[in-house]
Amino acid sequence: MSRYFFTPLLALALGCGAPAPTALAPTEAPTTGGSKAGDFGPPVGEPIQAELTNAPNVPAPTNRTAPAKVVVELEVVEKVMPISEGVDYTFWTFGGEVPGKFIRIRQGDTVEFHLQNHPDNKMPHNIDLHAVTGPGGGAASSFTAPGHASQFSFKALNAGLYVYHCATAPVGMHIANGMYGLILVEPPEGLPKVDREYYVMQGDFYTVGKYREKGLQPFDMQKAIEENATYVLFNGSEGALVGDNAITAEVGETVRLYVGNGGPNLVSSFHVIGEIFDKVYTEGGTFAQENVQTTLVPAGGATMLEFYVEAPGTYILVDHSIFRAFNKGALGMLKVDGDDALDIYSGKEVDSVYLADKAASSAPIAEASAAAAAGSLTKAQQIEAGKALFAGTCSTCHQADGTGVKGVFPPLAGSDYLMADGKRSIGIVLNGLSGPVKVNGEDYNSVMPPMSQLNDDEVANILTYVTNSWGNEGAAISASDVAGVRATSKAPAGAAH
Ligand SMILES: [Cu+2]
Secondary structure (H helix, E strand, O other): OOOOOOOHHHHHHOOOOOOOOOOOOOOOOOOOOOHHHHOOOOOOOOOEEOOOEOOOOOOOOOOOOOOOEEEEEEEEEEEEEEEEOOEEEEEEEEOOOOOOOEEEEEOOOEEEEEEEEOOOOOOOEOOEEOOOOOHHHHOHHHOEOOOOEEEEEEEOOOOEEEEEEOOOOOHHHHHHOOOEEEEEEEOOOOOOOOOEEEEEEEEEEOEOOOOOOOEEOOEOHHHHHOOOOOEEEEOOOOOOOOHHHOEEEEOOOEEEEEEEEEEOOOOEEEEEEOOOEEEEEHHHOOOEEEEEOEEEEOOOEEEEEEEEOOOOEEEEEEEOOOHHHHHOOOEEEEEEEOOOOOOOOOOOOOOHHHHHHHOOOOHHHHHHHHHHHHOOOOHHHHHHHHHHHHHHHOHHHHOOOOOOEOOOEOOOOOOHHHHHOHHHHHHHHHHOEEEEEEEOOEEEEEEEOOOOOOOHHHHHHHHHHHOOOOOOOOOOOOHHHHHHHHHHOOOOOOOOO
């Protein structure tokens, strides 16, 4: 939310540390606009080695007053990394992570770019930087075979935030495997000072296996062509910006997010739940729009946005094409510490019903899935993981204590119906339930939707938790029990997993 309506004097009186950012009045001509204005002559002084950072970190401002020669060394590495819990993917990276390293230079700088292709790589690669003026954006001059390096130079004539990506055929496949990042070309006077800067980049991923299907998942070209993403992610994996990896700020600080979208296919409707962007430099350009809720970030595009944080708590970053957030991974967190600002917001922490299992700690879920992979999964681990998954997924209706809502949602706590038939209960979670049922002598006649977003491990853990909580006592339910029911029961239309 905004503090830009404060006069600078008032801000001073209130003791705000950072100077109030100067808004460019829409009528004021930008001093930085246009590439003609961006050539400030030859580089001055010794060449500078660029500081490159991995997301969510951003290099320090250049703080320079003259154009420089900046040397960028970027190595392409093809490597297997987790894309989700228990799911691996062979990423192709600029610098070892997805997104690629953040590059920060100043308008007028001359960049001497070195692209190295690691000898263990299988593919040739190159780089097209949208900040380059020149055919191909560097692509033709940077084509590099494994075990080789190439070099080219360009002068950064236009200020702004730009995507770079690999442009080697098949281009879509190289981008889909994670070959993109951001380069910031600061205007000569720099950007307004803020307290925190973070690097967030969205991308869509296409795997042969379904969402969260375990193991090493190959790239699926057909799904990519059909733009049928399995994952939509911030910073290359489901866990990149949640829990302990959340980005942080303190109440009273200004935050700037450099948001990019590598695509290859999807346009992002970038939104932070519980915040309003005070300023959005739409499409990464010079002019700032103010007071924006959701901003479009095109595939192969970027945006800079700023907001002031007044109230503590967890703010959720999403692609507001919302199934992507809750069912494909496009969800991150900004954790804000500080004193309550009850005049601005009376409430408590983020709503677990809204966030479903994303609000719970994912540690027990991770532990159970690692144990399952190692063949050492215990009932106690299943119960812990199931408890985390139950929060939100089932508790919305059956309530956190399993008691349900009389006449509407039947109880799971002490439910004779649940405990009578284990296979039937698995089938209910997989395929839903409708029509009359009697639970502990009470009649219910309603509809439970199929929980088709859950995989076999998740269903097994949830049901092991449910049948061993609130006075229920049962045996552990295994993923293979669930797989058996899934294979033999007929899923209702639209509930196929
Ligand atoms: Cu490539």
